[in-house]
Amino acid sequence: MKIAINGFGRIGRAILRQILTTERGAGIDVVAINDIAALDICSYLFQYDSTFGPFPHEVTGHDGHLHVMGKRIQMHHQADLTQLDLSGVDVVLECTGVARSSDVAQRGLTAGARKVLISGPSPAAELTCVLGANDALLGDARIVSNASCTTNGTAPLIALLDRLAPIERAHMTTIHCYTNSQPMVDAPRGDFARSRAGALSMVPTTTSASHLVEEVVPHLKGRISGAAVRVPTASVSAIDLVAQLHESQDSATLPTRLKEAIAKSPVLGWTDHPLVSSDLRSRPESLVLAGPELRMIDNRQLRLFGWYDNEWGFSARMIDIARRMAN
Known part of the structure; x- marks a missing residue:
């Protein structure tokens, strides 16, 4: 399976780390990486990561390639992906965060790749796919959204719970670490609260998971609400879900049934x-x-609480869905 990574930021680098160092990457050949940043800073940020620590092998960038673990990965620096020849690439992992319009989302296809997987919500996608919730619908879609990290955590849980104990209504709050959408110091943003320094305050805000969960689990549309609180930690977020069940459940046995279902x-x-x-x-x-x-x-x-590494776990799903798309 051949992939190309477009956008070598937090998600793009986490994806490459997992492909190179975990079993999840077996049989995957990264044939190209594209990022507008210079090769030396791309190499440096892959080698040294403030969240996940130093990469355990030497990383160098020279002669237009990223050299790591005996591999030589071609690095490109094009703002427009259509300038590249991606013939033979099975899936482009679109990790720039800007593929919200059709013309941007389709650039990987125009460059010659078979399919594109977008690392976030996108109205340009043919399908928003969440593993463990609606991945049975994947089919042969050519442009797919991997939704958001919070949707990937919430939708499979809600889908599973609804099968065990049908949900009448539910509210989800994500307690989410700060991200690059927030400033380090107070600075103007469209959302007044999110214009405040992300590492100094808890910031109540919205989450795209509110409508994405309904898109992924449509039979619960109108019965799920969501909100977010950005908190001053750099990694790992949480979901706090309170669900009103349609029928009374045995409080002594439901946790065990839930645990057994999650094990599968x-x-x-x-x-x-x-x-x-x-x-x-x-x-x-x-x-x-x-x-x-x-x-x-x-x-x-029922109140449920769960943890998710919003970068590493989401990147793992990108690899999993890309493999399904390639197959």
Whole structure:
């Protein structure tokens, strides 16, 4: 399977790290990386990462290539992907964060690749696909959105819970680490609260998962709401879900049934340990449910809490969905 990575930022670099160092990357050949930044800074930021630590092997950038672990990966620096020849590439991993219009999303196809997977929400995608929720619909779609990190954590959980104990309504709050969309110091943004320094305050805001979950699990449309609180940590976020169940459930057995179902999920995990966010760094699951945080009231209201590494877990899903698209 041959892939190209367009955009070598947080997600693009996490994807390459996993392809090179984990079993998830078996059989994947990264034939090209494209980023507008210079080769030396791309090499440096891949070698040294403030969140995941130094890459465990030497990384150099010269003669137009990234050299790592005996591999020689062609680096391009084009603002327009159509300037490249991507013939033979199975999937372009579109990680620039700007592929919201059809003309940008289709550039990988125009360059010769078979398919494009976008690392975020995009109205230009033929399908928004979340592994563990609606991936059965993937088919032969050529331009696919991998949704958001929060949607990847929420949608599989809601889909699984609704099968075990049908949901009447639910509200999700993501407690999300700060991201590049927030300033380091107070600076103007369209959202007043998100114009404040991201590493100094908890910031209440919105989340794209609010409508994406309904898109991915459409039979629950109008019954799921969501909000976000950005918090001053650099990695690992959490989902706090409160669901009103359609029928009364046995509070003694539902947690066990839920745990057993999660054990069969390809993307969900479970822990019975009293973990904190830093314990979940570099976990590949879309969401890890915290057993000690589960609560039930009157056998119909259920509170679930789970952790997700919003960069590493999401990047793992990008690789998983790309493999399915290539096949």
